[in-house]
Amino acid sequence: MLNAGAELPENIMKNDRIKTVACVGAGTIGSSWATFFASKGLDVRLYDIDQAILIRGYDMALENLVRMESMELLGKGEAEIARRRIQKQETLEGALAGVDLVQESVREDYKTKADLFERLEPLVAPGTVIASSSSGLLMTRMQSVLEHPERSLIAHPFNPPHLVPLVELVPGEQTDPAVLETAKTFFQELGKVPVVLKKEVPGHIANRLAAALWRESIDLVASGVASVEDVDNALRAGPGLRWALMGQHLIYHLGGGEGGYRHMIDHIGKSFDAYWKTMPTWTEIPDEAKEQIISGVENAVGDRSIQELVEERDRNLARILKALG
Numbered sequence: 001m002l003n004a005g006a007e008l009p010e011n012i013m014k015n016d017r018i019k020t021v022a023c024v025g026a027g028t029i030g031s032s033w034a035t036f037f038a039s040k041g042l043d044v045r046l047y048d049i050d051q052a053i054l055i056r057g058y059d060m061a062l063e064n065l066v067r068m069e070s071m072e073l074l075g076k077g078e079a080e081i082a083r084r085r086i087q088k089q090e091t092l093e094g095a096l097a098g099v100d101l102v103q104e105s106v107r108e109d110y111k112t113k114a115d116l117f118e119r120l121e122p123l124v125a126p127g128t129v130i131a132s133s134s135s136g137l138l139m140t141r142m143q144s145v146l147e148h149p150e151r152s153l154i155a156h157p158f159n160p161p162h163l164v165p166l167v168e169l170v171p172g173e174q175t176d177p178a179v180l181e182t183a184k185t186f187f188q189e190l191g192k193v194p195v196v197l198k199k200e201v202p203g204h205i206a207n208r209l210a211a212a213l214w215r216e217s218i219d220l221v222a223s224g225v226a227s228v229e230d231v232d233n234a235l236r237a238g239p240g241l242r243w244a245l246m247g248q249h250l251i252y253h254l255g256g257g258e259g260g261y262r263h264m265i266d267h268i269g270k271s272f273d274a275y276w277k278t279m280p281t282w283t284e285i286p287d288e289a290k291e292q293i294i295s296g297v298e299n300a301v302g303d304r305s306i307q308e309l310v311e312e313r314d315r316n317l318a319r320i321l322k323a324l325g
């Protein structure tokens with residue numbers, strides 16, 4: 001993993017040195033990252049290649065802060081203090097000048113990321129770490145265009161990053177382990193829950209789990225077992241509640257009673273063979289299923305707007321986060 005022979009700059013990403021972050025890309029994820037970093041006391045430069053999205057992303061970041069205060073995730077007056085930490089930058093040069101960390105959140109394709117990486121590297125100091133929000137691309141390929149790939153890694157958040165604690169850290173083959181370690185400590189100190197991948201796989205951990213569950217959720221609707229609403233309810237009112245507390249392994253350790261995970265696997269686990277045998281294995285969403293699930297969701301959502309649903313999600317996420325402490 002260590003980039004053989006690469007000299008790391010002395011000052012590379014020391015935790016206590018990271019005071020200013022550039023959020024490059026101000027869409028759904030970039031604007032939420034801006035909220036997160038500002039709420040944690042860091043100075044944020046927000047940039048997007050599209051000026052209209054930059055303005056919208058900036059406004060969104062500020063609205064997120066106000067909502068965090070109203071949900072008591074920030075103290076009284078803290079949203080206003082955090083607001084002043086976010087600067088909207090109209091040029092990439094302006095966004096990157098003097099930053100300690102770049103959090104890249106541009107479109108999810110290799111070409112867009114590579115073009116940006118090539119443009120941004122000469123504009124940052126040698127010690128600046130370049131973190132990508134990529135949901136599932138491989139860091140080894142992304143970092144191959146960098147002159148100093150050892151300073152780059154994936155820091156993949158879960159939407160919305162200002163509320164959901166998970167961040168998946170994925171090194172590429174050339175990422176320096178010291179950078180990975182420092183990133184882990186950095187995010188931990190900001191209250192995130194970092195998980196580290198020992199090797200790259202498309203989709204990292206959480207999106208692979210989501211992909212498996214999504215395929216089954218689609219198939220249950222497409223094969224007529226249940227409606228979109230009931231499949232979603234089965235998840236959120238059942239296992240979803242436990243998943244906020246424990247992962248699948250630990251849950252099944254408890255499912256085995258006094259015998260623990262071994263008992264669960266040897267006994268109850270056997271019945272899962274029949275489930276797995278009847279599960280779909282397709283790798284592209286079938287066209288007929290696509291139309292069925294879209295109309296199922298439209299039916300379940302009714303006249304609630306996306307904005308209303310986002311606000312409801314964030315309000316309830318805040319309540320769960322507070323309950324979990």
Ligand SMILES: NC(=O)c1ccc[n+]([C@@H]2O[C@H](COP(=O)([O-])OP(=O)(O)OC[C@H]3O[C@@H](n4cnc5c(N)ncnc54)[C@H](O)[C@@H]3O)[C@@H](O)[C@H]2O)c1
Nearest residue numbers: 025027028029048049050053105106107108133134135159
């Ligand atoms: N949406 C999610 O749920 C989610 C969750 C975690 C991670 N991610 C990852 O975050 C990244 C961004 O996703 P998103 O959902 O915010 O996408 P988005 O489409 O909302 O935003 C992407 C933004 O990048 C901007 N952009 C494109 N090229 C640029 C460039 N060269 N310089 C500056 N800005 C540029 C676009 O104008 C756009 O506003 C992707 O890599 C995605 O995989 C997304």
